[in-house]
Amino acid sequence: MIPVDELKRYEIFAEMDLTELRLLSAMAEERRAREGEEVIRAGSPARTLYVLQEGGLMVVFPDGRAITLHKPGRVVGWSALVSPTHYTASVTCLTDSTLIAFPGSELLRLVQRNVVFGTKIMRKISEVLSRRLPFLQEKDKRLLKQRS
Amino acid sequence: MGGFSGISAGNGWIISALGISVVFFGLASLAFIISYFPRAINWWNDHAQTPRHVFPLLGGVFGKGRRKVPSILGEGTIHEPGDIKDAEEALRLLTAHMGEPFKLPRLIEVAEQRGLVRVHSVINRLLVRGIIVGGADGLFRWAKGSENEGPLDRYNGDTTR
Numbered sequence: 001m002i003p004v005d006e007l008k009r010y011e012i013f014a015e016m017d018l019t020e021l022r023l024l025s026a027m028a029e030e031r032r033a034r035e036g037e038e039v040i041r042a043g044s045p046a047r048t049l050y051v052l053q054e055g056g057l058m059v060v061f062p063d064g065r066a067i068t069l070h071k072p073g074r075v076v077g078w079s080a081l082v083s084p085t086h087y088t089a090s091v092t093c094l095t096d097s098t099l100i101a102f103p104g105s106e107l108l109r110l111v112q113r114n115v116v117f118g119t120k121i122m123r124k125i126s127e128v129l130s131r132r133l134p135f136l137q138e139k140d141k142r143l144l145k146q147r148s
Numbered sequence: 149m150g151g152f153s154g155i156s157a158g159n160g161w162i163i164s165a166l167g168i169s170v171v172f173f174g175l176a177s178l179a180f181i182i183s184y185f186p187r188a189i190n191w192w193n194d195h196a197q198t199p200r201h202v203f204p205l206l207g208g209v210f211g212k213g214r215r216k217v218p219s220i221l222g223e224g225t226i227h228e229p230g231d232i233k234d235a236e237e238a239l240r241l242l243t244a245h246m247g248e249p250f251k252l253p254r255l256i257e258v259a260e261q262r263g264l265v266r267v268h269s270v271i272n273r274l275l276v277r278g279i280i281v282g283g284a285d286g287l288f289r290w291a292k293g294s295e296n297e298g299p300l301d302r303y304n305g306d307t308t309r
Contacts, residue, residue, distance in 0.1 A: 036268045056272040064251040065286025068275055092253075094272035135286050 002028040002100050010051055010073035012124045020117050023110055024102070031101045033093045039076070040091035046079035048101050055097025060090045061135040068094065078125045080104025081111065089135070235270040236279065238262070240290065249287035252280075 004021045007013045007028070013021060030053070033039050039050065042062055052074040059076060060066045069076070076091045081104060111118035155161060242258055243250050252271065259267040274280040281291050 035266065035272075056276070058252060058268075060253045061286060064253055066252045066282075066288075067286060068252070068272075068282055070272075070276060092268070094268045094275070134284075 001025055002030060006053075007100075012051060012073060012075055012121075015120045015124075016117070020114070020120075023117075027102055027106045027110075029101045031099045033097050033099060035093055035095050035097075037093045038090060039093060039097075039099065040087050040089070042087050042090045044087055046077060046085045046087045047104050049075065049077045049080040049104055049107060050091075051075055051100040051102070053098040053100050055099075056094035057097060058092045058094050059132070060092065062089070063135075065135055067132070067135070075125070075128050077104075078128050081108055081122070081125055082129075089132070232270060232273060235264060235267075236274060238264055239270070239274075243290065249283060249285070249289045251286075252282070252288045255288070 002025055004018065004025045007016075007021050007024055013024065016024065031039075031050070033055075039057070040046075042060070052069055052072055054072060055070075057069045057074070057076060058066050059069065077087065079085055079087045080102075085104065107121075111121060239255065239259060242255060242262070246255065246258070256267050256271060264270070271280065275282070278291055280288055282288050
């Protein structure tokens with residue numbers, strides 16, 4: 001469980017009201033990862049969405065290109081909310097990092113039950129997605145187009 | 149007189165033992181001197197341009213304790229500013245071969261193969277400080293002008309970025 005006040009700090013949760021934040025807080029868990037540790041492997045089933053709390057991450061796409069994330073609140077593992085729920089990129093810690101982990105299945109259930117919450121979170125996820133779309137493989141782009 | 153009795157009579161055994169001893173001690177001395185060559189070369193590289201330090205440092209070169217050489221191939225700890233600067237130079241050499249812009253994961257892979265330690269952490273620092281910059285194309289470059297700055301200008305007191 002992560003305190004509501006902690007979640008409120010991050011841009012992805014900025015539009016959430018207290019009730020929604022409490023639900024998120026209950027399902028969230030802190031995860032610490034060591035420098036060089038692979039948190040997410042491309043192609044593996046996407047079960048967790050992560051929000052960077054502290055540290056630095058490198059998102060590596062299948063063609064070897066990469067982006068790095070250093071600002072708290074950055075999101076990785078959005079695939080946990082989008083079919084076919086397999087990770088499209090690998091994520092490695094550039095330094096010892098702390099992440100907030102959200103189980104994808106629970107988050108997806110919440111999205112499906114609560115339309116308002118779902119709209120808010122999916123809007124944020126689509127912002128992340130649009131920034132990373134140029135790096136995705138053609139087959140992943142096609143799947144996303146089909147879903148949308 | 150011949151054979152063993154002849155050797156004994158002419159002090160042949162003693163002369164042979166003496167010869168073996170001379171060769172043994174000669175080779176041992178040579179090995180001892182050669183074992184100091186790496187230290188002498190390191191010292192020469194580090195201090196060749198500061199002759200006033202020659203005499204105090206001679207004690208360090210030939211002293212009992214092994215001189216601590218700042219190295220990126222060491223025990224896995226990175227201290228600023230020297231080690232980061234060394235690591236940065238090593239990474240610059242690697243990217244000179246790879247070409248710019250470069251793929252960051254590939255650079256990390258090659259650097260680890262070459263024995264650099266804590267490459268992720270080093271690259272994280274270089275990224276945070278804007279010495280390595282990422283492009284919108286997912287490729288990375290060295291920031292223009294960063295190679296011309298002195299290491300101390302860049303690293304001293306720079307803890308906020």
